[in-house]
Structure formats: C-alpha cells, structure tokens
Amino acid sequence: MQQMKKSLSKQQVVFHGYKKETELVTKLSFKIAEAIAENGKPYSDGEFIKNCVEIFIENVSPEEKNLVEQISLSRFTVARRIDDLSENIEVSLKDRMSKLSAFSIALDESTDLSDTAQLVVFIRGVTDNFEVTEEFSDMASMQSTKTGQNICEEVTKLMNNFEIDSSKFVGITTDGAPSMVGKNNEFVKRFLDVIETENVFVSHCIIHQESLCSKVLGFGEVMKSVVSTECEAARTRSVSAQDDRTYFLISSKTTTFSSFHFPSLESRKVQIQLFNCKKYVRTIEKLTLAFETRFEDFKKHKADVQLFAHPFDLVVENTRPSFQLEIIELQASVDLKRAYRENDLLTFYRSHVYGNYTNLENHARRMISLFGSTYCCEQFFSKMKLFETKCRNQLTDEHLSSQLRVATSSVKADIGKISGSRRYQTSHYSPTQ
Structure with missing residues (x-):
C-alpha cells in the first residue's frame, strides 16, 4: 500500500509539472500574439518570431529548447489567439459600460484598401464616481449604400451588443456628412427616434468645423x-x-x-x-x-456649458430652478472656490463636488461624457491603414476588427484567464502556413 501511495504521489508531481509547462506554453503563445496585434504585424510573423527565439535559446539556454519548440505560433493559431484576446477585452468593456451613468458616441467612416466604407464607433462614458472611459466599441463594413438607415441599423446593433441603457445616452458627435446629419431621414434623426431619449447633444466635430472655416x-x-x-x-x-x-x-x-x-x-x-x-x-x-x-x-448649449465650466460666475436667478439651491451653497463655500481654481474640472467634480450636490453632479457627468471631436476615429483610421496594407489585402473585416481592438484598447486582456481555459495545443508548423 505504501508503495502504491509513493507511486501515485510521483505521478501527481509529473502531472502537475506537465500541466504547469503546458499552461506556460499557451500563455507565451498568447503574449506573442498580443505583441503581433499591437504592432500591426502579419499573423505569419509568429513563426519568424519563434525561429528567432529558438536561435536565442540554443545559444543561451539549450535546456529550454524543448519548451520553445512546443509554442504554437502558426498564422492560424495567431489569428485565433488575437480573436480570443479581442473577445476577452470586449467582455471587460461590456462590464465597464454597464457601470456608466452617462455616455456619448463619436462615429465616422472611411474607405479601406478594398474601397469598402468602414464605420467606426467610439464610446465615451462616466461612472457614478467620475471615472472616465473612452474606447473603440466596434467597426462595421458598409457593403451596401451608406444611407442614414444603414448607419442607424449598425449603431443600434452595437448598442444592443453592449447592452447599454439608452436612457443614459447624452450625445452624438459626427463628421457632419449629409448621411449623418441630414434633416429628414439621415442617421441622427433616425437614431434619436429609435432610442427615444430626450435632451441629446448633437454636434459636428470641432476640428472639421475649424477646417471648413479656414477655407473661406x-x-x-x-x-x-x-x-x-x-x-x-x-x-x-x-x-x-x-x-x-x-x-x-x-x-x-x-x-x-x-x-x-x-x-x-x-x-x-x-x-x-x-x-x-x-x-x-x-x-x-x-x-x-x-x-x-x-x-x-453650440449656442443652444451655452447655458449647459456655463453651468458645468463656470459655476461660480453664474447669476443664480438666471439658472434653472433645480440648480439654484446647490449653486447658492456652492458659491458660498470658500474651500470649493479654492479647489475650483487649483484643479481641472474633472478633479474638481470628482474630489470636491461628488456626494454633496446631486443635480450638479449629474449635469457634470453628462458634460464630461461628451466628445468634442471625432479625432479618436481619425486616429483609428490612421492605424487601420497601417495594419491593412497591400500585402495583407486578404485580411477579413472580423480579424481586422479584433487586431485593432487589441492594439487600441486601454483595457488589457486577461491572458492568464484565457490561457487557463484554452485546450493545450502543440506546435504544428507547416511550410505552407
């Protein structure tokens, strides 16, 4: 019996050692795939990276050569790894979005190498304690005509995917294209009809506006x-x-x-x-x-901007009744006046107003959640064009979206969790891959 126990104990040690090694190999595969995505490199670079690591290990630590050989980095594996990373980030984003007290969207479209219009949507939101989130939410290929109806359908689909409460919706910022802001049947009007939310800020990108002004x-x-x-x-x-x-x-x-x-x-x-x-x-x-x-x-929203940005300069009688008592109390505080002078607006509301002035807090969250421009979309398109080169013209929209999410998101994928839940896969290198 004692001998059997010793044998079982040895088998358990071997099993746990094998499990630990396989988890490490999978984790390394995910980390390298993440680096490939963040730098916009082709999936096929995985095998090249593996070859370089093998050369290094052979000369520095030959005993670890077997471990490196087990890492699977074929282009198919790298593609799956990046998709898994993107999916994990999306789950984390959904969790963040569920905690937002107010949010806005910025959207723009651009044509890729295959002359397909790509619609990109960013979300910016603020939590109850004034934590700000600004993230790429999704992109959609506009295969058909780029009408307000098409854009509305894609954005509505995105909202449903992230399970966002439309009652917390605050604003829309676009590039001002006719398909976006037409008065009759274009995107903004259709989308506002769908979400049925009042007092939504609709703005044209400030940078675009300035550019158009300069042309006169x-x-x-x-x-x-x-x-x-x-x-x-x-x-x-x-x-x-x-x-x-x-x-x-x-x-x-x-x-x-x-x-x-x-x-x-x-x-x-x-x-x-x-x-x-x-x-x-x-x-x-x-x-x-x-x-x-x-x-x-912007003149339509002047009073809202003044209330948010210059609360100490307001004439109480000229503000809405729901804010008057809070404005009186705020303006009477010497400490708050000092904090307002010494801090940026986000810090002021987060550290000094939060928890004491309900109406002012809610208004501040709405204002902070707004986009001033579609610069984030333009920056995204610049990166997209770096990733989607003539040498990668077979890259699917789904893979491109996954790679861009991993590359642009401030949220990092939980590689430890992902690698622990994935079945171990050894390297199966083939010259045709």
Whole structure:
C-alpha cells in the first residue's frame, strides 16, 4: 500500500509539472500574439518570431529548447489567439459600460484598401464616481449604400451588443456628412427616434468645423507654408499673431489707435505705419462670420456649458430652478472656490463636488461624457491603414476588427484567464502556413 501511495504521489508531481509547462506554453503563445496585434504585424510573423527565439535559446539556454519548440505560433493559431484576446477585452468593456451613468458616441467612416466604407464607433462614458472611459466599441463594413438607415441599423446593433441603457445616452458627435446629419431621414434623426431619449447633444466635430472655416479665406498655399514651419517658431510668434489680428480689428473701427497695450506691435511701430492693415479687415470679418455660422449649434448649449465650466460666475436667478439651491451653497463655500481654481474640472467634480450636490453632479457627468471631436476615429483610421496594407489585402473585416481592438484598447486582456481555459495545443508548423 505504501508503495502504491509513493507511486501515485510521483505521478501527481509529473502531472502537475506537465500541466504547469503546458499552461506556460499557451500563455507565451498568447503574449506573442498580443505583441503581433499591437504592432500591426502579419499573423505569419509568429513563426519568424519563434525561429528567432529558438536561435536565442540554443545559444543561451539549450535546456529550454524543448519548451520553445512546443509554442504554437502558426498564422492560424495567431489569428485565433488575437480573436480570443479581442473577445476577452470586449467582455471587460461590456462590464465597464454597464457601470456608466452617462455616455456619448463619436462615429465616422472611411474607405479601406478594398474601397469598402468602414464605420467606426467610439464610446465615451462616466461612472457614478467620475471615472472616465473612452474606447473603440466596434467597426462595421458598409457593403451596401451608406444611407442614414444603414448607419442607424449598425449603431443600434452595437448598442444592443453592449447592452447599454439608452436612457443614459447624452450625445452624438459626427463628421457632419449629409448621411449623418441630414434633416429628414439621415442617421441622427433616425437614431434619436429609435432610442427615444430626450435632451441629446448633437454636434459636428470641432476640428472639421475649424477646417471648413479656414477655407473661406482662400489662403490654401499660405496655410501649407505656415503648417510646415517649426512648431517652436509658431509658438514664439503666437502672441505677435494675436496682436496683429486684434490690431486689424481695432484699427478698422477707430481712426485713432495706440499700440501701447500691444508690445510686439510697439517694437515694430515703424513697419506697421507703412503697412496697410485695413485691406485684411474684410478677410478677418469673413472668417469671424464663418465661425459664428458654423458653431451656431453650440449656442443652444451655452447655458449647459456655463453651468458645468463656470459655476461660480453664474447669476443664480438666471439658472434653472433645480440648480439654484446647490449653486447658492456652492458659491458660498470658500474651500470649493479654492479647489475650483487649483484643479481641472474633472478633479474638481470628482474630489470636491461628488456626494454633496446631486443635480450638479449629474449635469457634470453628462458634460464630461461628451466628445468634442471625432479625432479618436481619425486616429483609428490612421492605424487601420497601417495594419491593412497591400500585402495583407486578404485580411477579413472580423480579424481586422479584433487586431485593432487589441492594439487600441486601454483595457488589457486577461491572458492568464484565457490561457487557463484554452485546450493545450502543440506546435504544428507547416511550410505552407
């Protein structure tokens, strides 16, 4: 009996050692696949990486060669690993989304190498304790026509996939394309009809708006030259440029003007006297009008922005009744005034307002959840074009989406959990892979 116990004990030791080794091999396979995804490398690079590791091990630690040989890194395995990583991240994101108190979306579309329109949606949300999440949620290939109805269907499908409560929906930011913001049957109108949520902020990307405003000047070649100059030089000239713009405007309104309050102009007083500034006044006024027209929608939300960003400057009587008592109490606090001056808005609301002013907190969460632009989408498209090259034109939309999720998400996949739940698979290298 004693002999049988010893034999069983030895078998258990061998079994546990084998299990530990196989789990390590699987974990290494996932980690290398993750690195491939994050750097946008082809799946077939897995075998190349394995060969490099084998060369290293042979010369540094030959006794570990067998372990390296067991790591499965064929292109098919790498593809599955990245899909598993993406799925794990998506599950984590769903958990995060379920805790949001307010959220908004930003969406844009771009054409890939196969001339297929790819719709990308990002979600930005705020939890009850002011933790901010901004993540790529999903992408969809618009194989058919890019109408508001198609876009609405894809975004609705995404919302259902993440099981997000539409009553917490705050805002939509788009690139301003007709299919997005048309007045009749385009995306925004259709989507708002679907979710049936009131008081939704609808905005056109600020960066796009500014770009469109600049075009009214007709200074295309000049702007190219300005952009190509050194950033440091641009920063040092920023004050002077502001002085010049102000001088143009003021000089157009008065016949007597002193440059006393504009030091950079004062230093060039002789040059300015010989320079006819008035001919540029009309151009600047045209630019001002373009900004006022393009950003007309933001005026609708001026009161909401003021309430969030400048609560100590408000006239209590001019605010909504539901906020008045909290504003009075807030403005009476010397400590809160100091905290407001010394911190950014997110820190101020998270550390000093949270837990004491219910209505102001809820309003702040809504404002913090908003996107100012679709820059995150543009950045995503830049990375997508780096990943989807002419040499990888067979990459499916599903694999591309998985690889981009792993590469762009701030949420890391739980490789330990994934590798522990996956069946061990030894290397099965074939030259055709």
